[in-house]
Amino acid sequence: MIKTILIATDFSLESLDVLKKVLKNKTEQNDENQYHILFVSGYDMGDSIRDLLFTTKSTIFGKIRSQEFCDAYSIINNKYPNLINKITCDIFTGSFQRTFNSYIETAAIDEAYFSSVKSKNLSKGQFDLTPYLKKCKNINAIEVLTQTPEFVPEKGRLAEVFL
Template identity: 40%
Template structure:
C-alpha cells in the first residue's frame, strides 16, 4: 500500500532518523511518498517575491551531509520509497497548512519529540500547525540520546537504535 507521509525537517542528519525509523519498522509491502518539509516565512518585499525561487531557497538551506544522508536512505530502502521530496511550507495559519496537506495528499505526519532547529532567520517550527491539524500524527523517539562519536554526521544514519513512540 502506498502512503504519502510528511516529516518536518531542519536539514540535519538527525532529522532523518524519523524517516529511518519509519522505514525500518514498516512492512516491506508498504511504499511511501515522502515529503520532507521545512517551515519558512517569505519576505513580503515585492522585489524578493518576484525573484523568489523555491529550489534556490532549498539549495541554500541544505548541506552536503544532509543530501548524502538522503541518498544513503534512498539506496538502502529503495523498494520502500516511491518518491522523496524536499519542500518548504510558507503559510501563516492552520487553514493554509490543512490546504498544503490536502494538496499533497498527505496520509500521515511523523515527527520526533525534539523541537526543530531554526536554521535561518525566516525559519519557523511546524509543530504549531502539526499539533492542531486533522491528519494523523505519530511522534517518534529516535533513541539517539546516547553519546555517539559520529553525532550529526552521515554515520548516524546507520545506527539502529530506533523505536516507534
Template identity: 25%
Template sequence: MKHVLIPTDFSIRSLRVVHGVVERFGGEPLNIVLMHAVEMPGSIMDLMMLSRRSSHYDLITADYKDACEIIKNKYASVIQSLKTEFLVGNGKGLFRNFLLYHNIDVIACAAKDEFRKAGPHSYNPAELIRKCKYPVHHIALTPRKEKYLVSAMSELFEV
C-alpha cells in the same frame, strides 16, 4: 501506498524519523515528503523574486543530501520517493493545502521536539501540525552516543 510528511530542519538527526516510519508501516510502499517551513517574505521585492533559486534552497547542505541518498538506497524496496519541499508561509489553510497537494495520509514527527532553525526565516511547524486534523505518529528516537557527524551518518545505516 502511504504518503508521509516528516518535518525537517536539514539536520541528519531529523532524518532518523524515517527509520521509525519504515518500521511502523512494515514494508508498505511509502512516498515521503520532508518538509521545511519558512516564513513568507516580508517585502514585495522578496515576494516577487521568490523562486526555485530563493535563498532558502541554500539551507540544504551537502551532508543532508548525502544522508537522503543513503536512506533512499537503504530502503529502496520500501521508499518509492523521498523529496524535500518547502512550506512558505504560516497559516492553517496554507498548511492544509500543502498536505492536500502532496496527498499526505499521515504525519510523522520525533517524539521529542528538537527543532533547530536552519536559517533566519525558518520556523517550527509543530503548532500547525498539532492543530491539523491529520493522524500524527510520534517516533521515539534513541539518543545518540556521540555528537560527531561521522556517528550521525553511521546511524543512518543502523536499523
C-alpha cells in the same frame, strides 16, 4: 499502492532519524506499500516584494538544506528500496492553519510524522511545523521518539546515518 508520508524537518541529519524509525517500523510490519516521502520545513518568505518575486525554492534550499542531508537520504533510499518510491523536499510558506490544512489536502498526505525533540538547527527564516501538524484535523500526525546521544564521534557527519 503508493502512499505519501510527510516528515517535518529542519533539513539536518538528526531529522533523518524520524525517517529511519518509520521505515524500520514498516519493515518490521512487513508493509507491502510503497511510499513517497515528503520532507517539509516551514519557511517565512518575508514581506519584501523583491524577495517574493525573485526567490525560488532552489535558492531557499541552497540556504537551508546541506549536501550531507541529500547524501544521507540517498543512503536511506538505497537501504529501503522496497518501501520508498521517491523522496522529495518542500517548504511550507504559509502562516495560517487553514493554509496548512489545504497544503496537506492538496499534497494528498496519508501519514505525517514529527520528532519529539525540538529542533535547534533552524536557520534564518525557517520555522517548526509541529504546531501546525498537531492542530491539523485532516491527518493524524504521529510523534516519533528520537534521542540524541550525548557523544557521537561523527556528530553532524554523514556517518551518523548508519548509527
